Amino acid sequence: MTGSGAGTAEGVRVDRPESGSGRWPVLLSGATGRNLGLVLALLLLCAVGAITAGDRFVDFGNVMTVLRLASVIGVVSVGMTFVIAGGGIDLSVGAIVALASVWATTLATQRIATDYGWVVVVTTALAVGAACGLINGLLIAYGRIAPFIVTLAMLAGARGLAEMIAGKKTQIVTVPGFVDFFSGRVLGIPVLVIIFAAVAVGGWILLNRTTFGRRTLAVGGNVEAARLAGIKVQRHTTMLYVLLGLACGLAAIMLLARTTAGTSTHGQLYELDAIAAVVIGGTLLSGGRGTIVGTVLGVLIFTTLTNVFTLNDLDTSTQAVAKGVIIVVAVLLQQRFARRSDSPPHPARAGGAGGAAGSSGT
Amino acid sequence: MTNPATTPQPATTGRSLLRMQGIVKHFPGVRALDGVDLEVLPGEVHCVLGQNGAGKSTLIKVLSGAHQPDDGTITWEGEPVRLPHPQSAMDLGIATIYQELDLVDGLSVAENIFLGHEPRTAGFVRRHAMRRAAADLLARLGHPEVDPATEVGRLSAAGKQIVSMARALSHDAKLIIMDEPSAVLDQQEVQRLFGVIGDLAASGVAVVYISHRLEEIRQIGDRVTVLKDGRTVAAGLSAADTPTSEVIRLMTGRTIAHAFPERPTGRPAGGPVLSVRGLARPGEFADVSFDVHAGEIVGLAGLVGSGRSEILETIFGARKAAAGTVTVNGVELRPGSIAAAVSAGLGLCPEERKSQALVLDDAIFRNVTMASLGTFAKAGFLDRAAERSAAEERLVDLDVRPAGVDRLVRTLSGGNQQKVVLARWLLRECKVLLLDEPTRGVDVGARAQLYELIRELADAGLAVVLVSSEITEVIGLSDRVLVVSNGRVLTDTPASEITEHDVLGMVMEGEVA
Numbered sequence: 032m033t034g035s036g037a038g039t040a041e042g043v044r045v046d047r048p049e050s051g052s053g054r055w056p057v058l059l060s061g062a063t064g065r066n067l068g069l070v071l072a073l074l075l076l077c078a079v080g081a082i083t084a085g086d087r088f089v090d091f092g093n094v095m096t097v098l099r100l101a102s103v104i105g106v107v108s109v110g111m112t113f114v115i116a117g118g119g120i121d122l123s124v125g126a127i128v129a130l131a132s133v134w135a136t137t138l139a140t141q142r143i144a145t146d147y148g149w150v151v152v153v154t155t156a157l158a159v160g161a162a163c164g165l166i167n168g169l170l171i172a173y174g175r176i177a178p179f180i181v182t183l184a185m186l187a188g189a190r191g192l193a194e195m196i197a198g199k200k201t202q203i204v205t206v207p208g209f210v211d212f213f214s215g216r217v218l219g220i221p222v223l224v225i226i227f228a229a230v231a232v233g234g235w236i237l238l239n240r241t242t243f244g245r246r247t248l249a250v251g252g253n254v255e256a257a258r259l260a261g262i263k264v265q266r267h268t269t270m271l272y273v274l275l276g277l278a279c280g281l282a283a284i285m286l287l288a289r290t291t292a293g294t295s296t297h298g299q300l301y302e303l304d305a306i307a308a309v310v311i312g313g314t315l316l317s318g319g320r321g322t323i324v325g326t327v328l329g330v331l332i333f334t335t336l337t338n339v340f341t342l343n344d345l346d347t348s349t350q351a352v353a354k355g356v357i358i359v360v361a362v363l364l365q366q367r368f369a370r371r372s373d374s375p376p377h378p379a380r381a382g383g384a385g386g387a388a389g390s391s392g393t
Numbered sequence: 394m395t396n397p398a399t400t401p402q403p404a405t406t407g408r409s410l411l412r413m414q415g416i417v418k419h420f421p422g423v424r425a426l427d428g429v430d431l432e433v434l435p436g437e438v439h440c441v442l443g444q445n446g447a448g449k450s451t452l453i454k455v456l457s458g459a460h461q462p463d464d465g466t467i468t469w470e471g472e473p474v475r476l477p478h479p480q481s482a483m484d485l486g487i488a489t490i491y492q493e494l495d496l497v498d499g500l501s502v503a504e505n506i507f508l509g510h511e512p513r514t515a516g517f518v519r520r521h522a523m524r525r526a527a528a529d530l531l532a533r534l535g536h537p538e539v540d541p542a543t544e545v546g547r548l549s550a551a552g553k554q555i556v557s558m559a560r561a562l563s564h565d566a567k568l569i570i571m572d573e574p575s576a577v578l579d580q581q582e583v584q585r586l587f588g589v590i591g592d593l594a595a596s597g598v599a600v601v602y603i604s605h606r607l608e609e610i611r612q613i614g615d616r617v618t619v620l621k622d623g624r625t626v627a628a629g630l631s632a633a634d635t636p637t638s639e640v641i642r643l644m645t646g647r648t649i650a651h652a653f654p655e656r657p658t659g660r661p662a663g664g665p666v667l668s669v670r671g672l673a674r675p676g677e678f679a680d681v682s683f684d685v686h687a688g689e690i691v692g693l694a695g696l697v698g699s700g701r702s703e704i705l706e707t708i709f710g711a712r713k714a715a716a717g718t719v720t721v722n723g724v725e726l727r728p729g730s731i732a733a734a735v736s737a738g739l740g741l742c743p744e745e746r747k748s749q750a751l752v753l754d755d756a757i758f759r760n761v762t763m764a765s766l767g768t769f770a771k772a773g774f775l776d777r778a779a780e781r782s783a784a785e786e787r788l789v790d791l792d793v794r795p796a797g798v799d800r801l802v803r804t805l806s807g808g809n810q811q812k813v814v815l816a817r818w819l820l821r822e823c824k825v826l827l828l829d830e831p832t833r834g835v836d837v838g839a840r841a842q843l844y845e846l847i848r849e850l851a852d853a854g855l856a857v858v859l860v861s862s863e864i865t866e867v868i869g870l871s872d873r874v875l876v877v878s879n880g881r882v883l884t885d886t887p888a889s890e891i892t893e894h895d896v897l898g899m900v901m902e903g904e905v906a
Contacts (some may be wrong), residue, residue: 244758
């Protein structure tokens with residue numbers, strides 16, 4: 032009884048924040064190091080692109096194309112970062128995007144929108160996204176069903192509903208002004224890219240500078256501790272899924288602008304792309320640590336990869352294989368770094384992580 | 394099955410099954426076992442008694458091969474043996490049934506019993522043979538009604554224990570160690586378990602039975618070994634004939650390595666800060682009522698499973714009370730609402746610090762401010778400078794070492810982790826602190842410091858409720874002691890008027906199975 036718990040004597044502990052591992056590993060082991068690794072990977076990809084595709088890759092127009100492609104999945108991934116950092120998972124994001132895109136472009140919606148302005152389309156998509164997120168959140172937090180199951184059901188249900196509403200047809204956006212506004216450019220930069228940037232900055236602030244973000248990490252880090260510290264865990268969890276639902280609604284709007292049509296096949300495999308971007312970004316799949324910068328870099332890496340492959344006329348199958356390899360390598364490398372920073376030299380078990388203690392995002 | 398040995402028997406009888414001599418086991422900062430002798434005869438039920446911290450658990454772990462002793466000898470059937478890992482103990486025929494049963498809920502009874510040594514032909518499990526063998530073992534244990542095909546997850550705690558015992562028998566165990574098996578059982582189940590133990594002993598299997606409950610020991614035990622402070626203080630006592638007062642005398646009077654802070658003399662002024670009235674949860678505890686004043690420490694003493702932790706968690710709203718009220722400074726709390734309790738000024742330091750209180754891989758200061766984020770926020774935005782300095786201030790006050798609010802909580806020792814949890818509630822400016830096993834996993838040197846700290850907090854006007862398995866701790870630190878047994882409060886007395894002996898007598902005799 033005395034034995035098992037009495038691990039280490041107080042007196043033995045020594046304060047050696049950095050001596051255990053050299054300066055370089057410390058730099059690499061923290062959030063900065065992880066992001067640096069991602070930046071390097073991205074630069075490497077760009078170099079490959081520049082060498083293999085030359086001018087077609089290094090071109091302002093092409094860069095904007097990459098960013099435009101990245102922006103839709105990017106918005107979803109930022110939302111996904113919150114859910115995963117909060118200890119959850121959402122497989123239904125692609126289906127929610129499809130449902131929101133369809134619902135916002137039905138004849139009825141578009142008729143009202145023609146009378147009252149395209150803001151009706153925007154509001155509908157956001158409302159549909161938020162509602163799906165709310166259903167997910169309530170079932171997970173109050174129904175106590177595993178997030179995997181609930182969102183798997185939503186994946187099937189929402190896409191099915193989208194098919195029912197659209198009758199498997201493509202619904203062209205006819206509302207005046209909508210496509211013009213969202214496909215436009217401000218100072219040469221596509222509006223979609225600006226939205227993505229705004230969402231990323233907003234997400235970073237929300238995760239790192241607000242009580243909401245801190246509670247998200249606490250709930251994801253140790254849900255029982257958060258509960259016993261008086262955090263309303265169920266309400267917070269619900270809000271996380273609503274937030275992601277809203278992000279999906281916004282992504283649907285952006286997708287409508289890019290493709291000028293709503294269809295039940297929008298957002299295929301978004302769940303996998305978003306989760307992959309979040310995880311290679313450095314957010315812990317088990318929760319408690321989240322990084323928006325990492326997620327954005329993760330999204331950019333995948334989109335650039337697609338672009339480089341397309342420019343070189345390589346097929347999508349090769350692309351998928353490359354994606355798979357990248358995910359595994361990225362996570363393996365992260366675990367290496369994580370182990371180096373979290374388990375300092377054995378007997379003293381002191382410091383080591385001192386400089387890199389921040390578990391919140393970057 | 395009775396053995397008429399009434400006096401300590403230091404020497405070997407020549408036919409002993411197991412003999413442990415002079416077993417010593419150190420942990421950093423603690424000498425958990427300091428010369429333990431234990432002798433078990435074939436076919437006897439040998440009870441090991443001792444208070445919390447006397448070394449029972451460590452002894453079991455040494456015997457089951459989970460811990461290696463630093464000194465001493467183990468003799469098995471006359472041969473000196475070493476038990477470098479749990480498998481080697483199992484190979485000899487020593488099986489341990491832990492409190493947290495190590496069964497796989499999703500597998501059937503038969504699959505659990507033969508897990509790892511399934512009867513098989515060419516890699517295929519002989520399912521029928523396995524079921525039949527399982528049924529035989531269950532019948533031998535007097536529980537033929539347990540269907541070997543049932544999923545273990547659907548069995549009661551008692552049923553699971555039977556499965557664990559069947560598994561031990563399937564390994565041809567000659568010695569079965571049971572660690573407080575009755576803590577999770579109701580009276581009827583305990584009686585049936587005793588029947589099984591009696592049959593086992595009659596068939597030549599020896600049982601080492603750990604329990605706090607004297608009545609049980611008298612009913613099924615043959616001989617008793619008493620541990621205190623990691624030493625054997627009496628061996629081979631007759632379970633039936635040794636007077637209770639003698640047993641309790643042997644168990645009490647432990648050397649206390651630390652002095653408890655002095656109690657203030659004056660009576661607490663003003664009305665109660667915390668008032669609990671008729672609190673109840675079916676199956677856990679009933680009719681719990683007590684008051685705590687500002688500056689007062691009230692201790693709840695009782696065995697594991699007596700309901701003391703459940704009472705604390707229900708006061709805090711982490712469990713929903715079925716009946717009764719909790720009032721803080723005249724305001725009645727909404728049952729089952731932690732948020733209500735926290736905003737009324739309650740703070741809980743839970744029993745399992747690491748899994749229930751801390752985000753181990755997060756910075757210290759974030760763990761401290763977790764319960765009071767709102768006070769550092771304007772419109773949801775955190776003032777991080779204010780947050781850090783406030784956390785830092787509390788941590789310096791509590792002398793958390795090493796300093797540095799950005800360290801991961803994981804890198805701190807048990808005592809300092811506990812201070813981080815305390816700092817969280819002090820920052821929240823709580824009025825009532827609920828402490829569940831505040832010194833668990835904290836080494837001796839750091840304990841005294843925590844005791845001082847808790848008393849200082851009370852002196853500063855906090856009302857404190859303390860739960861601990863260590864009776865000396867409850868009596869030494871509290872102003873008033875409530876003895877809890879079987880979910881009921883037996884007494885509410887000033888700590889100066891009750892002794893360790895009294896409390897131990899009450900909790901051990903109170904739980905007649």
